[in-house]
Amino acid sequence: MDPDQRQRARLPIAPDRPPPPRATTPPERCGPDDRFHDYVLAEYAPVAPALGKLRALNLLVESFALAGLEAEGLALLTAIRTGLGPYRTVWGVKRHHDTGALSWELYFYDFQRAHADLTIPRITAMLAPHLQLAGDEPRPLPWHMFSVEFGPEQLRARAPASLDIYIDMRSYKSEAGALHFENIYTFHEARPQIEEVLHRLRACVHFDPHRDALNKLMPPQLFNCHKICVANKRRSDALYFSRISGGALLRFLADHHWPEPLQAFMRHNAETLGHLLWDVGVDFQRRGGLATPIKSGFYGSF
Amino acid sequence: MAASDPSDRDPPWLPPAPAWPGESLMVTFAFHCNLACTFCMVEDALNVMPGTSLAEFKKTMQDPARLAGVSRIVFSGGEVTLSKQLPAYAAFARTLPGIRHVRVQTNATRLGDRPLLQTLINAGIDEFFVSFHAPDAALYERLVQREHSFDQILAGLEAIAQSSAELSTNTAIVEPNHDRLEQIVERLLPYHPASIEFWNYWPRGDEDARRQIAARVGDVRPHLLRALHRALQAGIAPTVKWFPRCLLGPYARYLDDAQPAALIDDAYWAREPAYACIYEGICADAGSACAGLSHSYIEQHGWEENQLTPRKAPIISTQPETANAARIVTRSLVKDAGDKRSHAAAIATWLAQYALAPGAELAGFRLRGAAIGRGIAALALQFERGGDTLEVRIGPRDPRRPAFARTASYDLIYARATPALEADARRVTEAVARSIAAHDRGGQGLPG
Numbered sequence: 001m002d003p004d005q006r007q008r009a010r011l012p013i014a015p016d017r018p019p020p021p022r023a024t025t026p027p028e029r030c031g032p033d034d035r036f037h038d039y040v041l042a043e044y045a046p047v048a049p050a051l052g053k054l055r056a057l058n059l060l061v062e063s064f065a066l067a068g069l070e071a072e073g074l075a076l077l078t079a080i081r082t083g084l085g086p087y088r089t090v091w092g093v094k095r096h097h098d099t100g101a102l103s104w105e106l107y108f109y110d111f112q113r114a115h116a117d118l119t120i121p122r123i124t125a126m127l128a129p130h131l132q133l134a135g136d137e138p139r140p141l142p143w144h145m146f147s148v149e150f151g152p153e154q155l156r157a158r159a160p161a162s163l164d165i166y167i168d169m170r171s172y173k174s175e176a177g178a179l180h181f182e183n184i185y186t187f188h189e190a191r192p193q194i195e196e197v198l199h200r201l202r203a204c205v206h207f208d209p210h211r212d213a214l215n216k217l218m219p220p221q222l223f224n225c226h227k228i229c230v231a232n233k234r235r236s237d238a239l240y241f242s243r244i245s246g247g248a249l250l251r252f253l254a255d256h257h258w259p260e261p262l263q264a265f266m267r268h269n270a271e272t273l274g275h276l277l278w279d280v281g282v283d284f285q286r287r288g289g290l291a292t293p294i295k296s297g298f299y300g301s302f
Numbered sequence: 303m304a305a306s307d308p309s310d311r312d313p314p315w316l317p318p319a320p321a322w323p324g325e326s327l328m329v330t331f332a333f334h335c336n337l338a339c340t341f342c343m344v345e346d347a348l349n350v351m352p353g354t355s356l357a358e359f360k361k362t363m364q365d366p367a368r369l370a371g372v373s374r375i376v377f378s379g380g381e382v383t384l385s386k387q388l389p390a391y392a393a394f395a396r397t398l399p400g401i402r403h404v405r406v407q408t409n410a411t412r413l414g415d416r417p418l419l420q421t422l423i424n425a426g427i428d429e430f431f432v433s434f435h436a437p438d439a440a441l442y443e444r445l446v447q448r449e450h451s452f453d454q455i456l457a458g459l460e461a462i463a464q465s466s467a468e469l470s471t472n473t474a475i476v477e478p479n480h481d482r483l484e485q486i487v488e489r490l491l492p493y494h495p496a497s498i499e500f501w502n503y504w505p506r507g508d509e510d511a512r513r514q515i516a517a518r519v520g521d522v523r524p525h526l527l528r529a530l531h532r533a534l535q536a537g538i539a540p541t542v543k544w545f546p547r548c549l550l551g552p553y554a555r556y557l558d559d560a561q562p563a564a565l566i567d568d569a570y571w572a573r574e575p576a577y578a579c580i581y582e583g584i585c586a587d588a589g590s591a592c593a594g595l596s597h598s599y600i601e602q603h604g605w606e607e608n609q610l611t612p613r614k615a616p617i618i619s620t621q622p623e624t625a626n627a628a629r630i631v632t633r634s635l636v637k638d639a640g641d642k643r644s645h646a647a648a649i650a651t652w653l654a655q656y657a658l659a660p661g662a663e664l665a666g667f668r669l670r671g672a673a674i675g676r677g678i679a680a681l682a683l684q685f686e687r688g689g690d691t692l693e694v695r696i697g698p699r700d701p702r703r704p705a706f707a708r709t710a711s712y713d714l715i716y717a718r719a720t721p722a723l724e725a726d727a728r729r730v731t732e733a734v735a736r737s738i739a740a741h742d743r744g745g746q747g748l749p750g
């Protein structure tokens with residue numbers, strides 16, 4: 001052995017000990033009857049044996065804990081699971097890049113409108129002890145999904161949370177009895193329909209195909225997904241990628257500068273979260289002549 | 303006068319070089335090197351990986367299956383000519399049944415030492431595959447970070463050319479040499495190589511493109527095509543690896559990414575570069591015919607969506623749709639409602655896209671049922687014939703695990719077959735794989 005190697009061998013070894021999770025409640029683990037859904041509540045088969053492994057929900061709880069709202073967040077989740085049952089709700093955690101603030105959104109799907117127990121008034125009542133909604137369904141609408149979006153202020157101080165109603169490929173914000181057009185979404189198979197994705201993207205006002213690098217918005221690990229959604233919003237455009245791997249989510253969190261504790265949670269639980277697929281989205285806005293991510297989010301279901 | 307597009311020139315025609323990787327077994331050892339190539343694909347293994355010892359090599363070769371279809375042993379490292387044991391490896395390789403050639407992959411810096419070269423040839427080495435990356439000393443030594451190496455390599459090439467052994471060469475295409483490829487061919491011609499290979503930068507260990515050394519494929523293209531043209535003019539069939547097929551025009555027939563099977567530490571493959579193409583879902587060449595671009599390249603230069611052109615494959619549609627209906631279905635969020643159906647409906651739709659259906663007969667067995675695995679990502683197809691039953695399990699393609707058959711998206715194994723039914727199970731599994739492969743262009747998932 002040469003002298004250099006002996007020297008290196010004497011260096012102290014720092015154990016890669018995982019940081020403790022921020023959440024104080026024990027993590028939830030998958031049972032034999034767990035079901036797995038992507039962010040449009042389409043069911044998928046887990047990519048590895050799931051029994052005993054961590055549920056996606058734990059990452060949501062960790063985000064609540066990171067914001068100092070673990071108890072409030074858990075109470076909200078309990079209310080929904082008690083009232084609606086498991087495996088019916090999609091959740092999203094958003095990071096607002098300008099401020100670094102986190103916010104959350106819960107999505108309630110019923111494409112066929114087959115579930116009598118899923119109505120906007122019923123969910124409004126269910127959430128009432130925890131969240132106050134700013135809007136309602138002004139008249140019966142042919143929605144397939146509605147969502148409730150809230151930040152720390154809404155959860156902590158019960159400031160009004162926004163209600164968005166999704167009809168076909170559009171979404172409307174419901175406020176004080178009025179509906180305001182918000183976003184338009186199109187969904188495409190990632191690989192077979194890539195030309196439609198490119199067409200939609202090239203037509204986005206916040207993306208310049210001659211100046212902006214597509215790989216910055218759609219790196220290879222995100223292209224390796226199930227579906228790509230292109231969205232046009234009032235102040236930005238957005239891309240969403242469904243059913244990406246845990247490794248791709250970890251890279252996404254790093255690329256968009258998510259809080260280190262959340263990245264650490266993913267990193268140190270990679271094995272016990274490895275059965276899951278995730279969904280992510282990024283809103284981008286033209287700033288300084290370039291498409292610039294202004295908000296990113298990741299999604300799971302419970 | 304403006305230069306014409308090299309792809310417009312009618313290339314001299316030669317059949318592609320023999321596909322040597324398919325009939326070769328690579329044995330890796332001596333992970334040391336006397337150069338420090340800036341694009342090295344085993345940089346993390348040098349002085350770390352132990353390599354295959356002579357004893358391990360001999361033990362492994364006791365398994366006749368290892369040599370099935372193999373007529374060439376290739377030694378690679380590191381720089382294997384640095385190992386005093388190389389003649390012993392070569393001599394043993396010559397004793398193996400069916401071995402007609404023994405090759406070394408080398409930088410040739412030591413082969414100007416003619417007694418050493420003769421020792422290697424006497425030991426049984428008859429092919430030298432020499433890395434040659436620049437036409438002059440200044441660029442060469444910049445790329446390999448060792449002074450005086452260029453003269454040593456030329457001396458090695460000269461010695462090989464004057465020996466009884468066959469010379470072939472390999473040039474890594476990187477940013478610093480991408481516009482010198484034609485000159486590289488000119489520099490090599492006096493040594494009469496049997497083949498000249500151009501390997502576009504293979505970024506093993508450079509997942510994040512930290513080296514920033516990949517040349518843009520659009521910049522490489524004219525120089526590469528002229529280099530290929532020149533080699534063909536000289537009667538040498540070239541080979542290109544890891545370059546987009548759609549950019550090679552009439553030279554596409556010389557693209558072949560194949561590599562030989564290798565005896566190497568499994569850890570080596572953990573950092574094998576991933577490849578993708580933005581058009582892989584609509585290009586008939588995607589997959590085995592064209593790897594696309596490495597993730598590392600895409601990190602550095604982007605998807606090249608305006609440079610690459612997919613060779614459109616016919617779209618497989620299970621039901622005819624009017625143009626408007628197709629557009630509405632494609633563009634509407636409601637499309638996703640289709641996914642939220644019963645498992646049975648999802649499985650039936652999945653089967654239909656591969657021309658399979660309950661009741662279908664394959665290799666004499668009837669498909670009687672299908673079920674999604676509860677705890678694992680797998681679809682189990684149950685077959686029966688009279689009172690005999692067997693199962694074919696389909697999972698997402700994962701090259702790390704063994705499979706009886708593979709398609710672009712899936713691994714297939716058979717199960718629940720008695721020993722008496724094993725031959726039938728193989729036939730049924732092969733039939734299922736054929737049916738899926740006929741429509742599977744990659745990137746597909748299980749039902750759900």
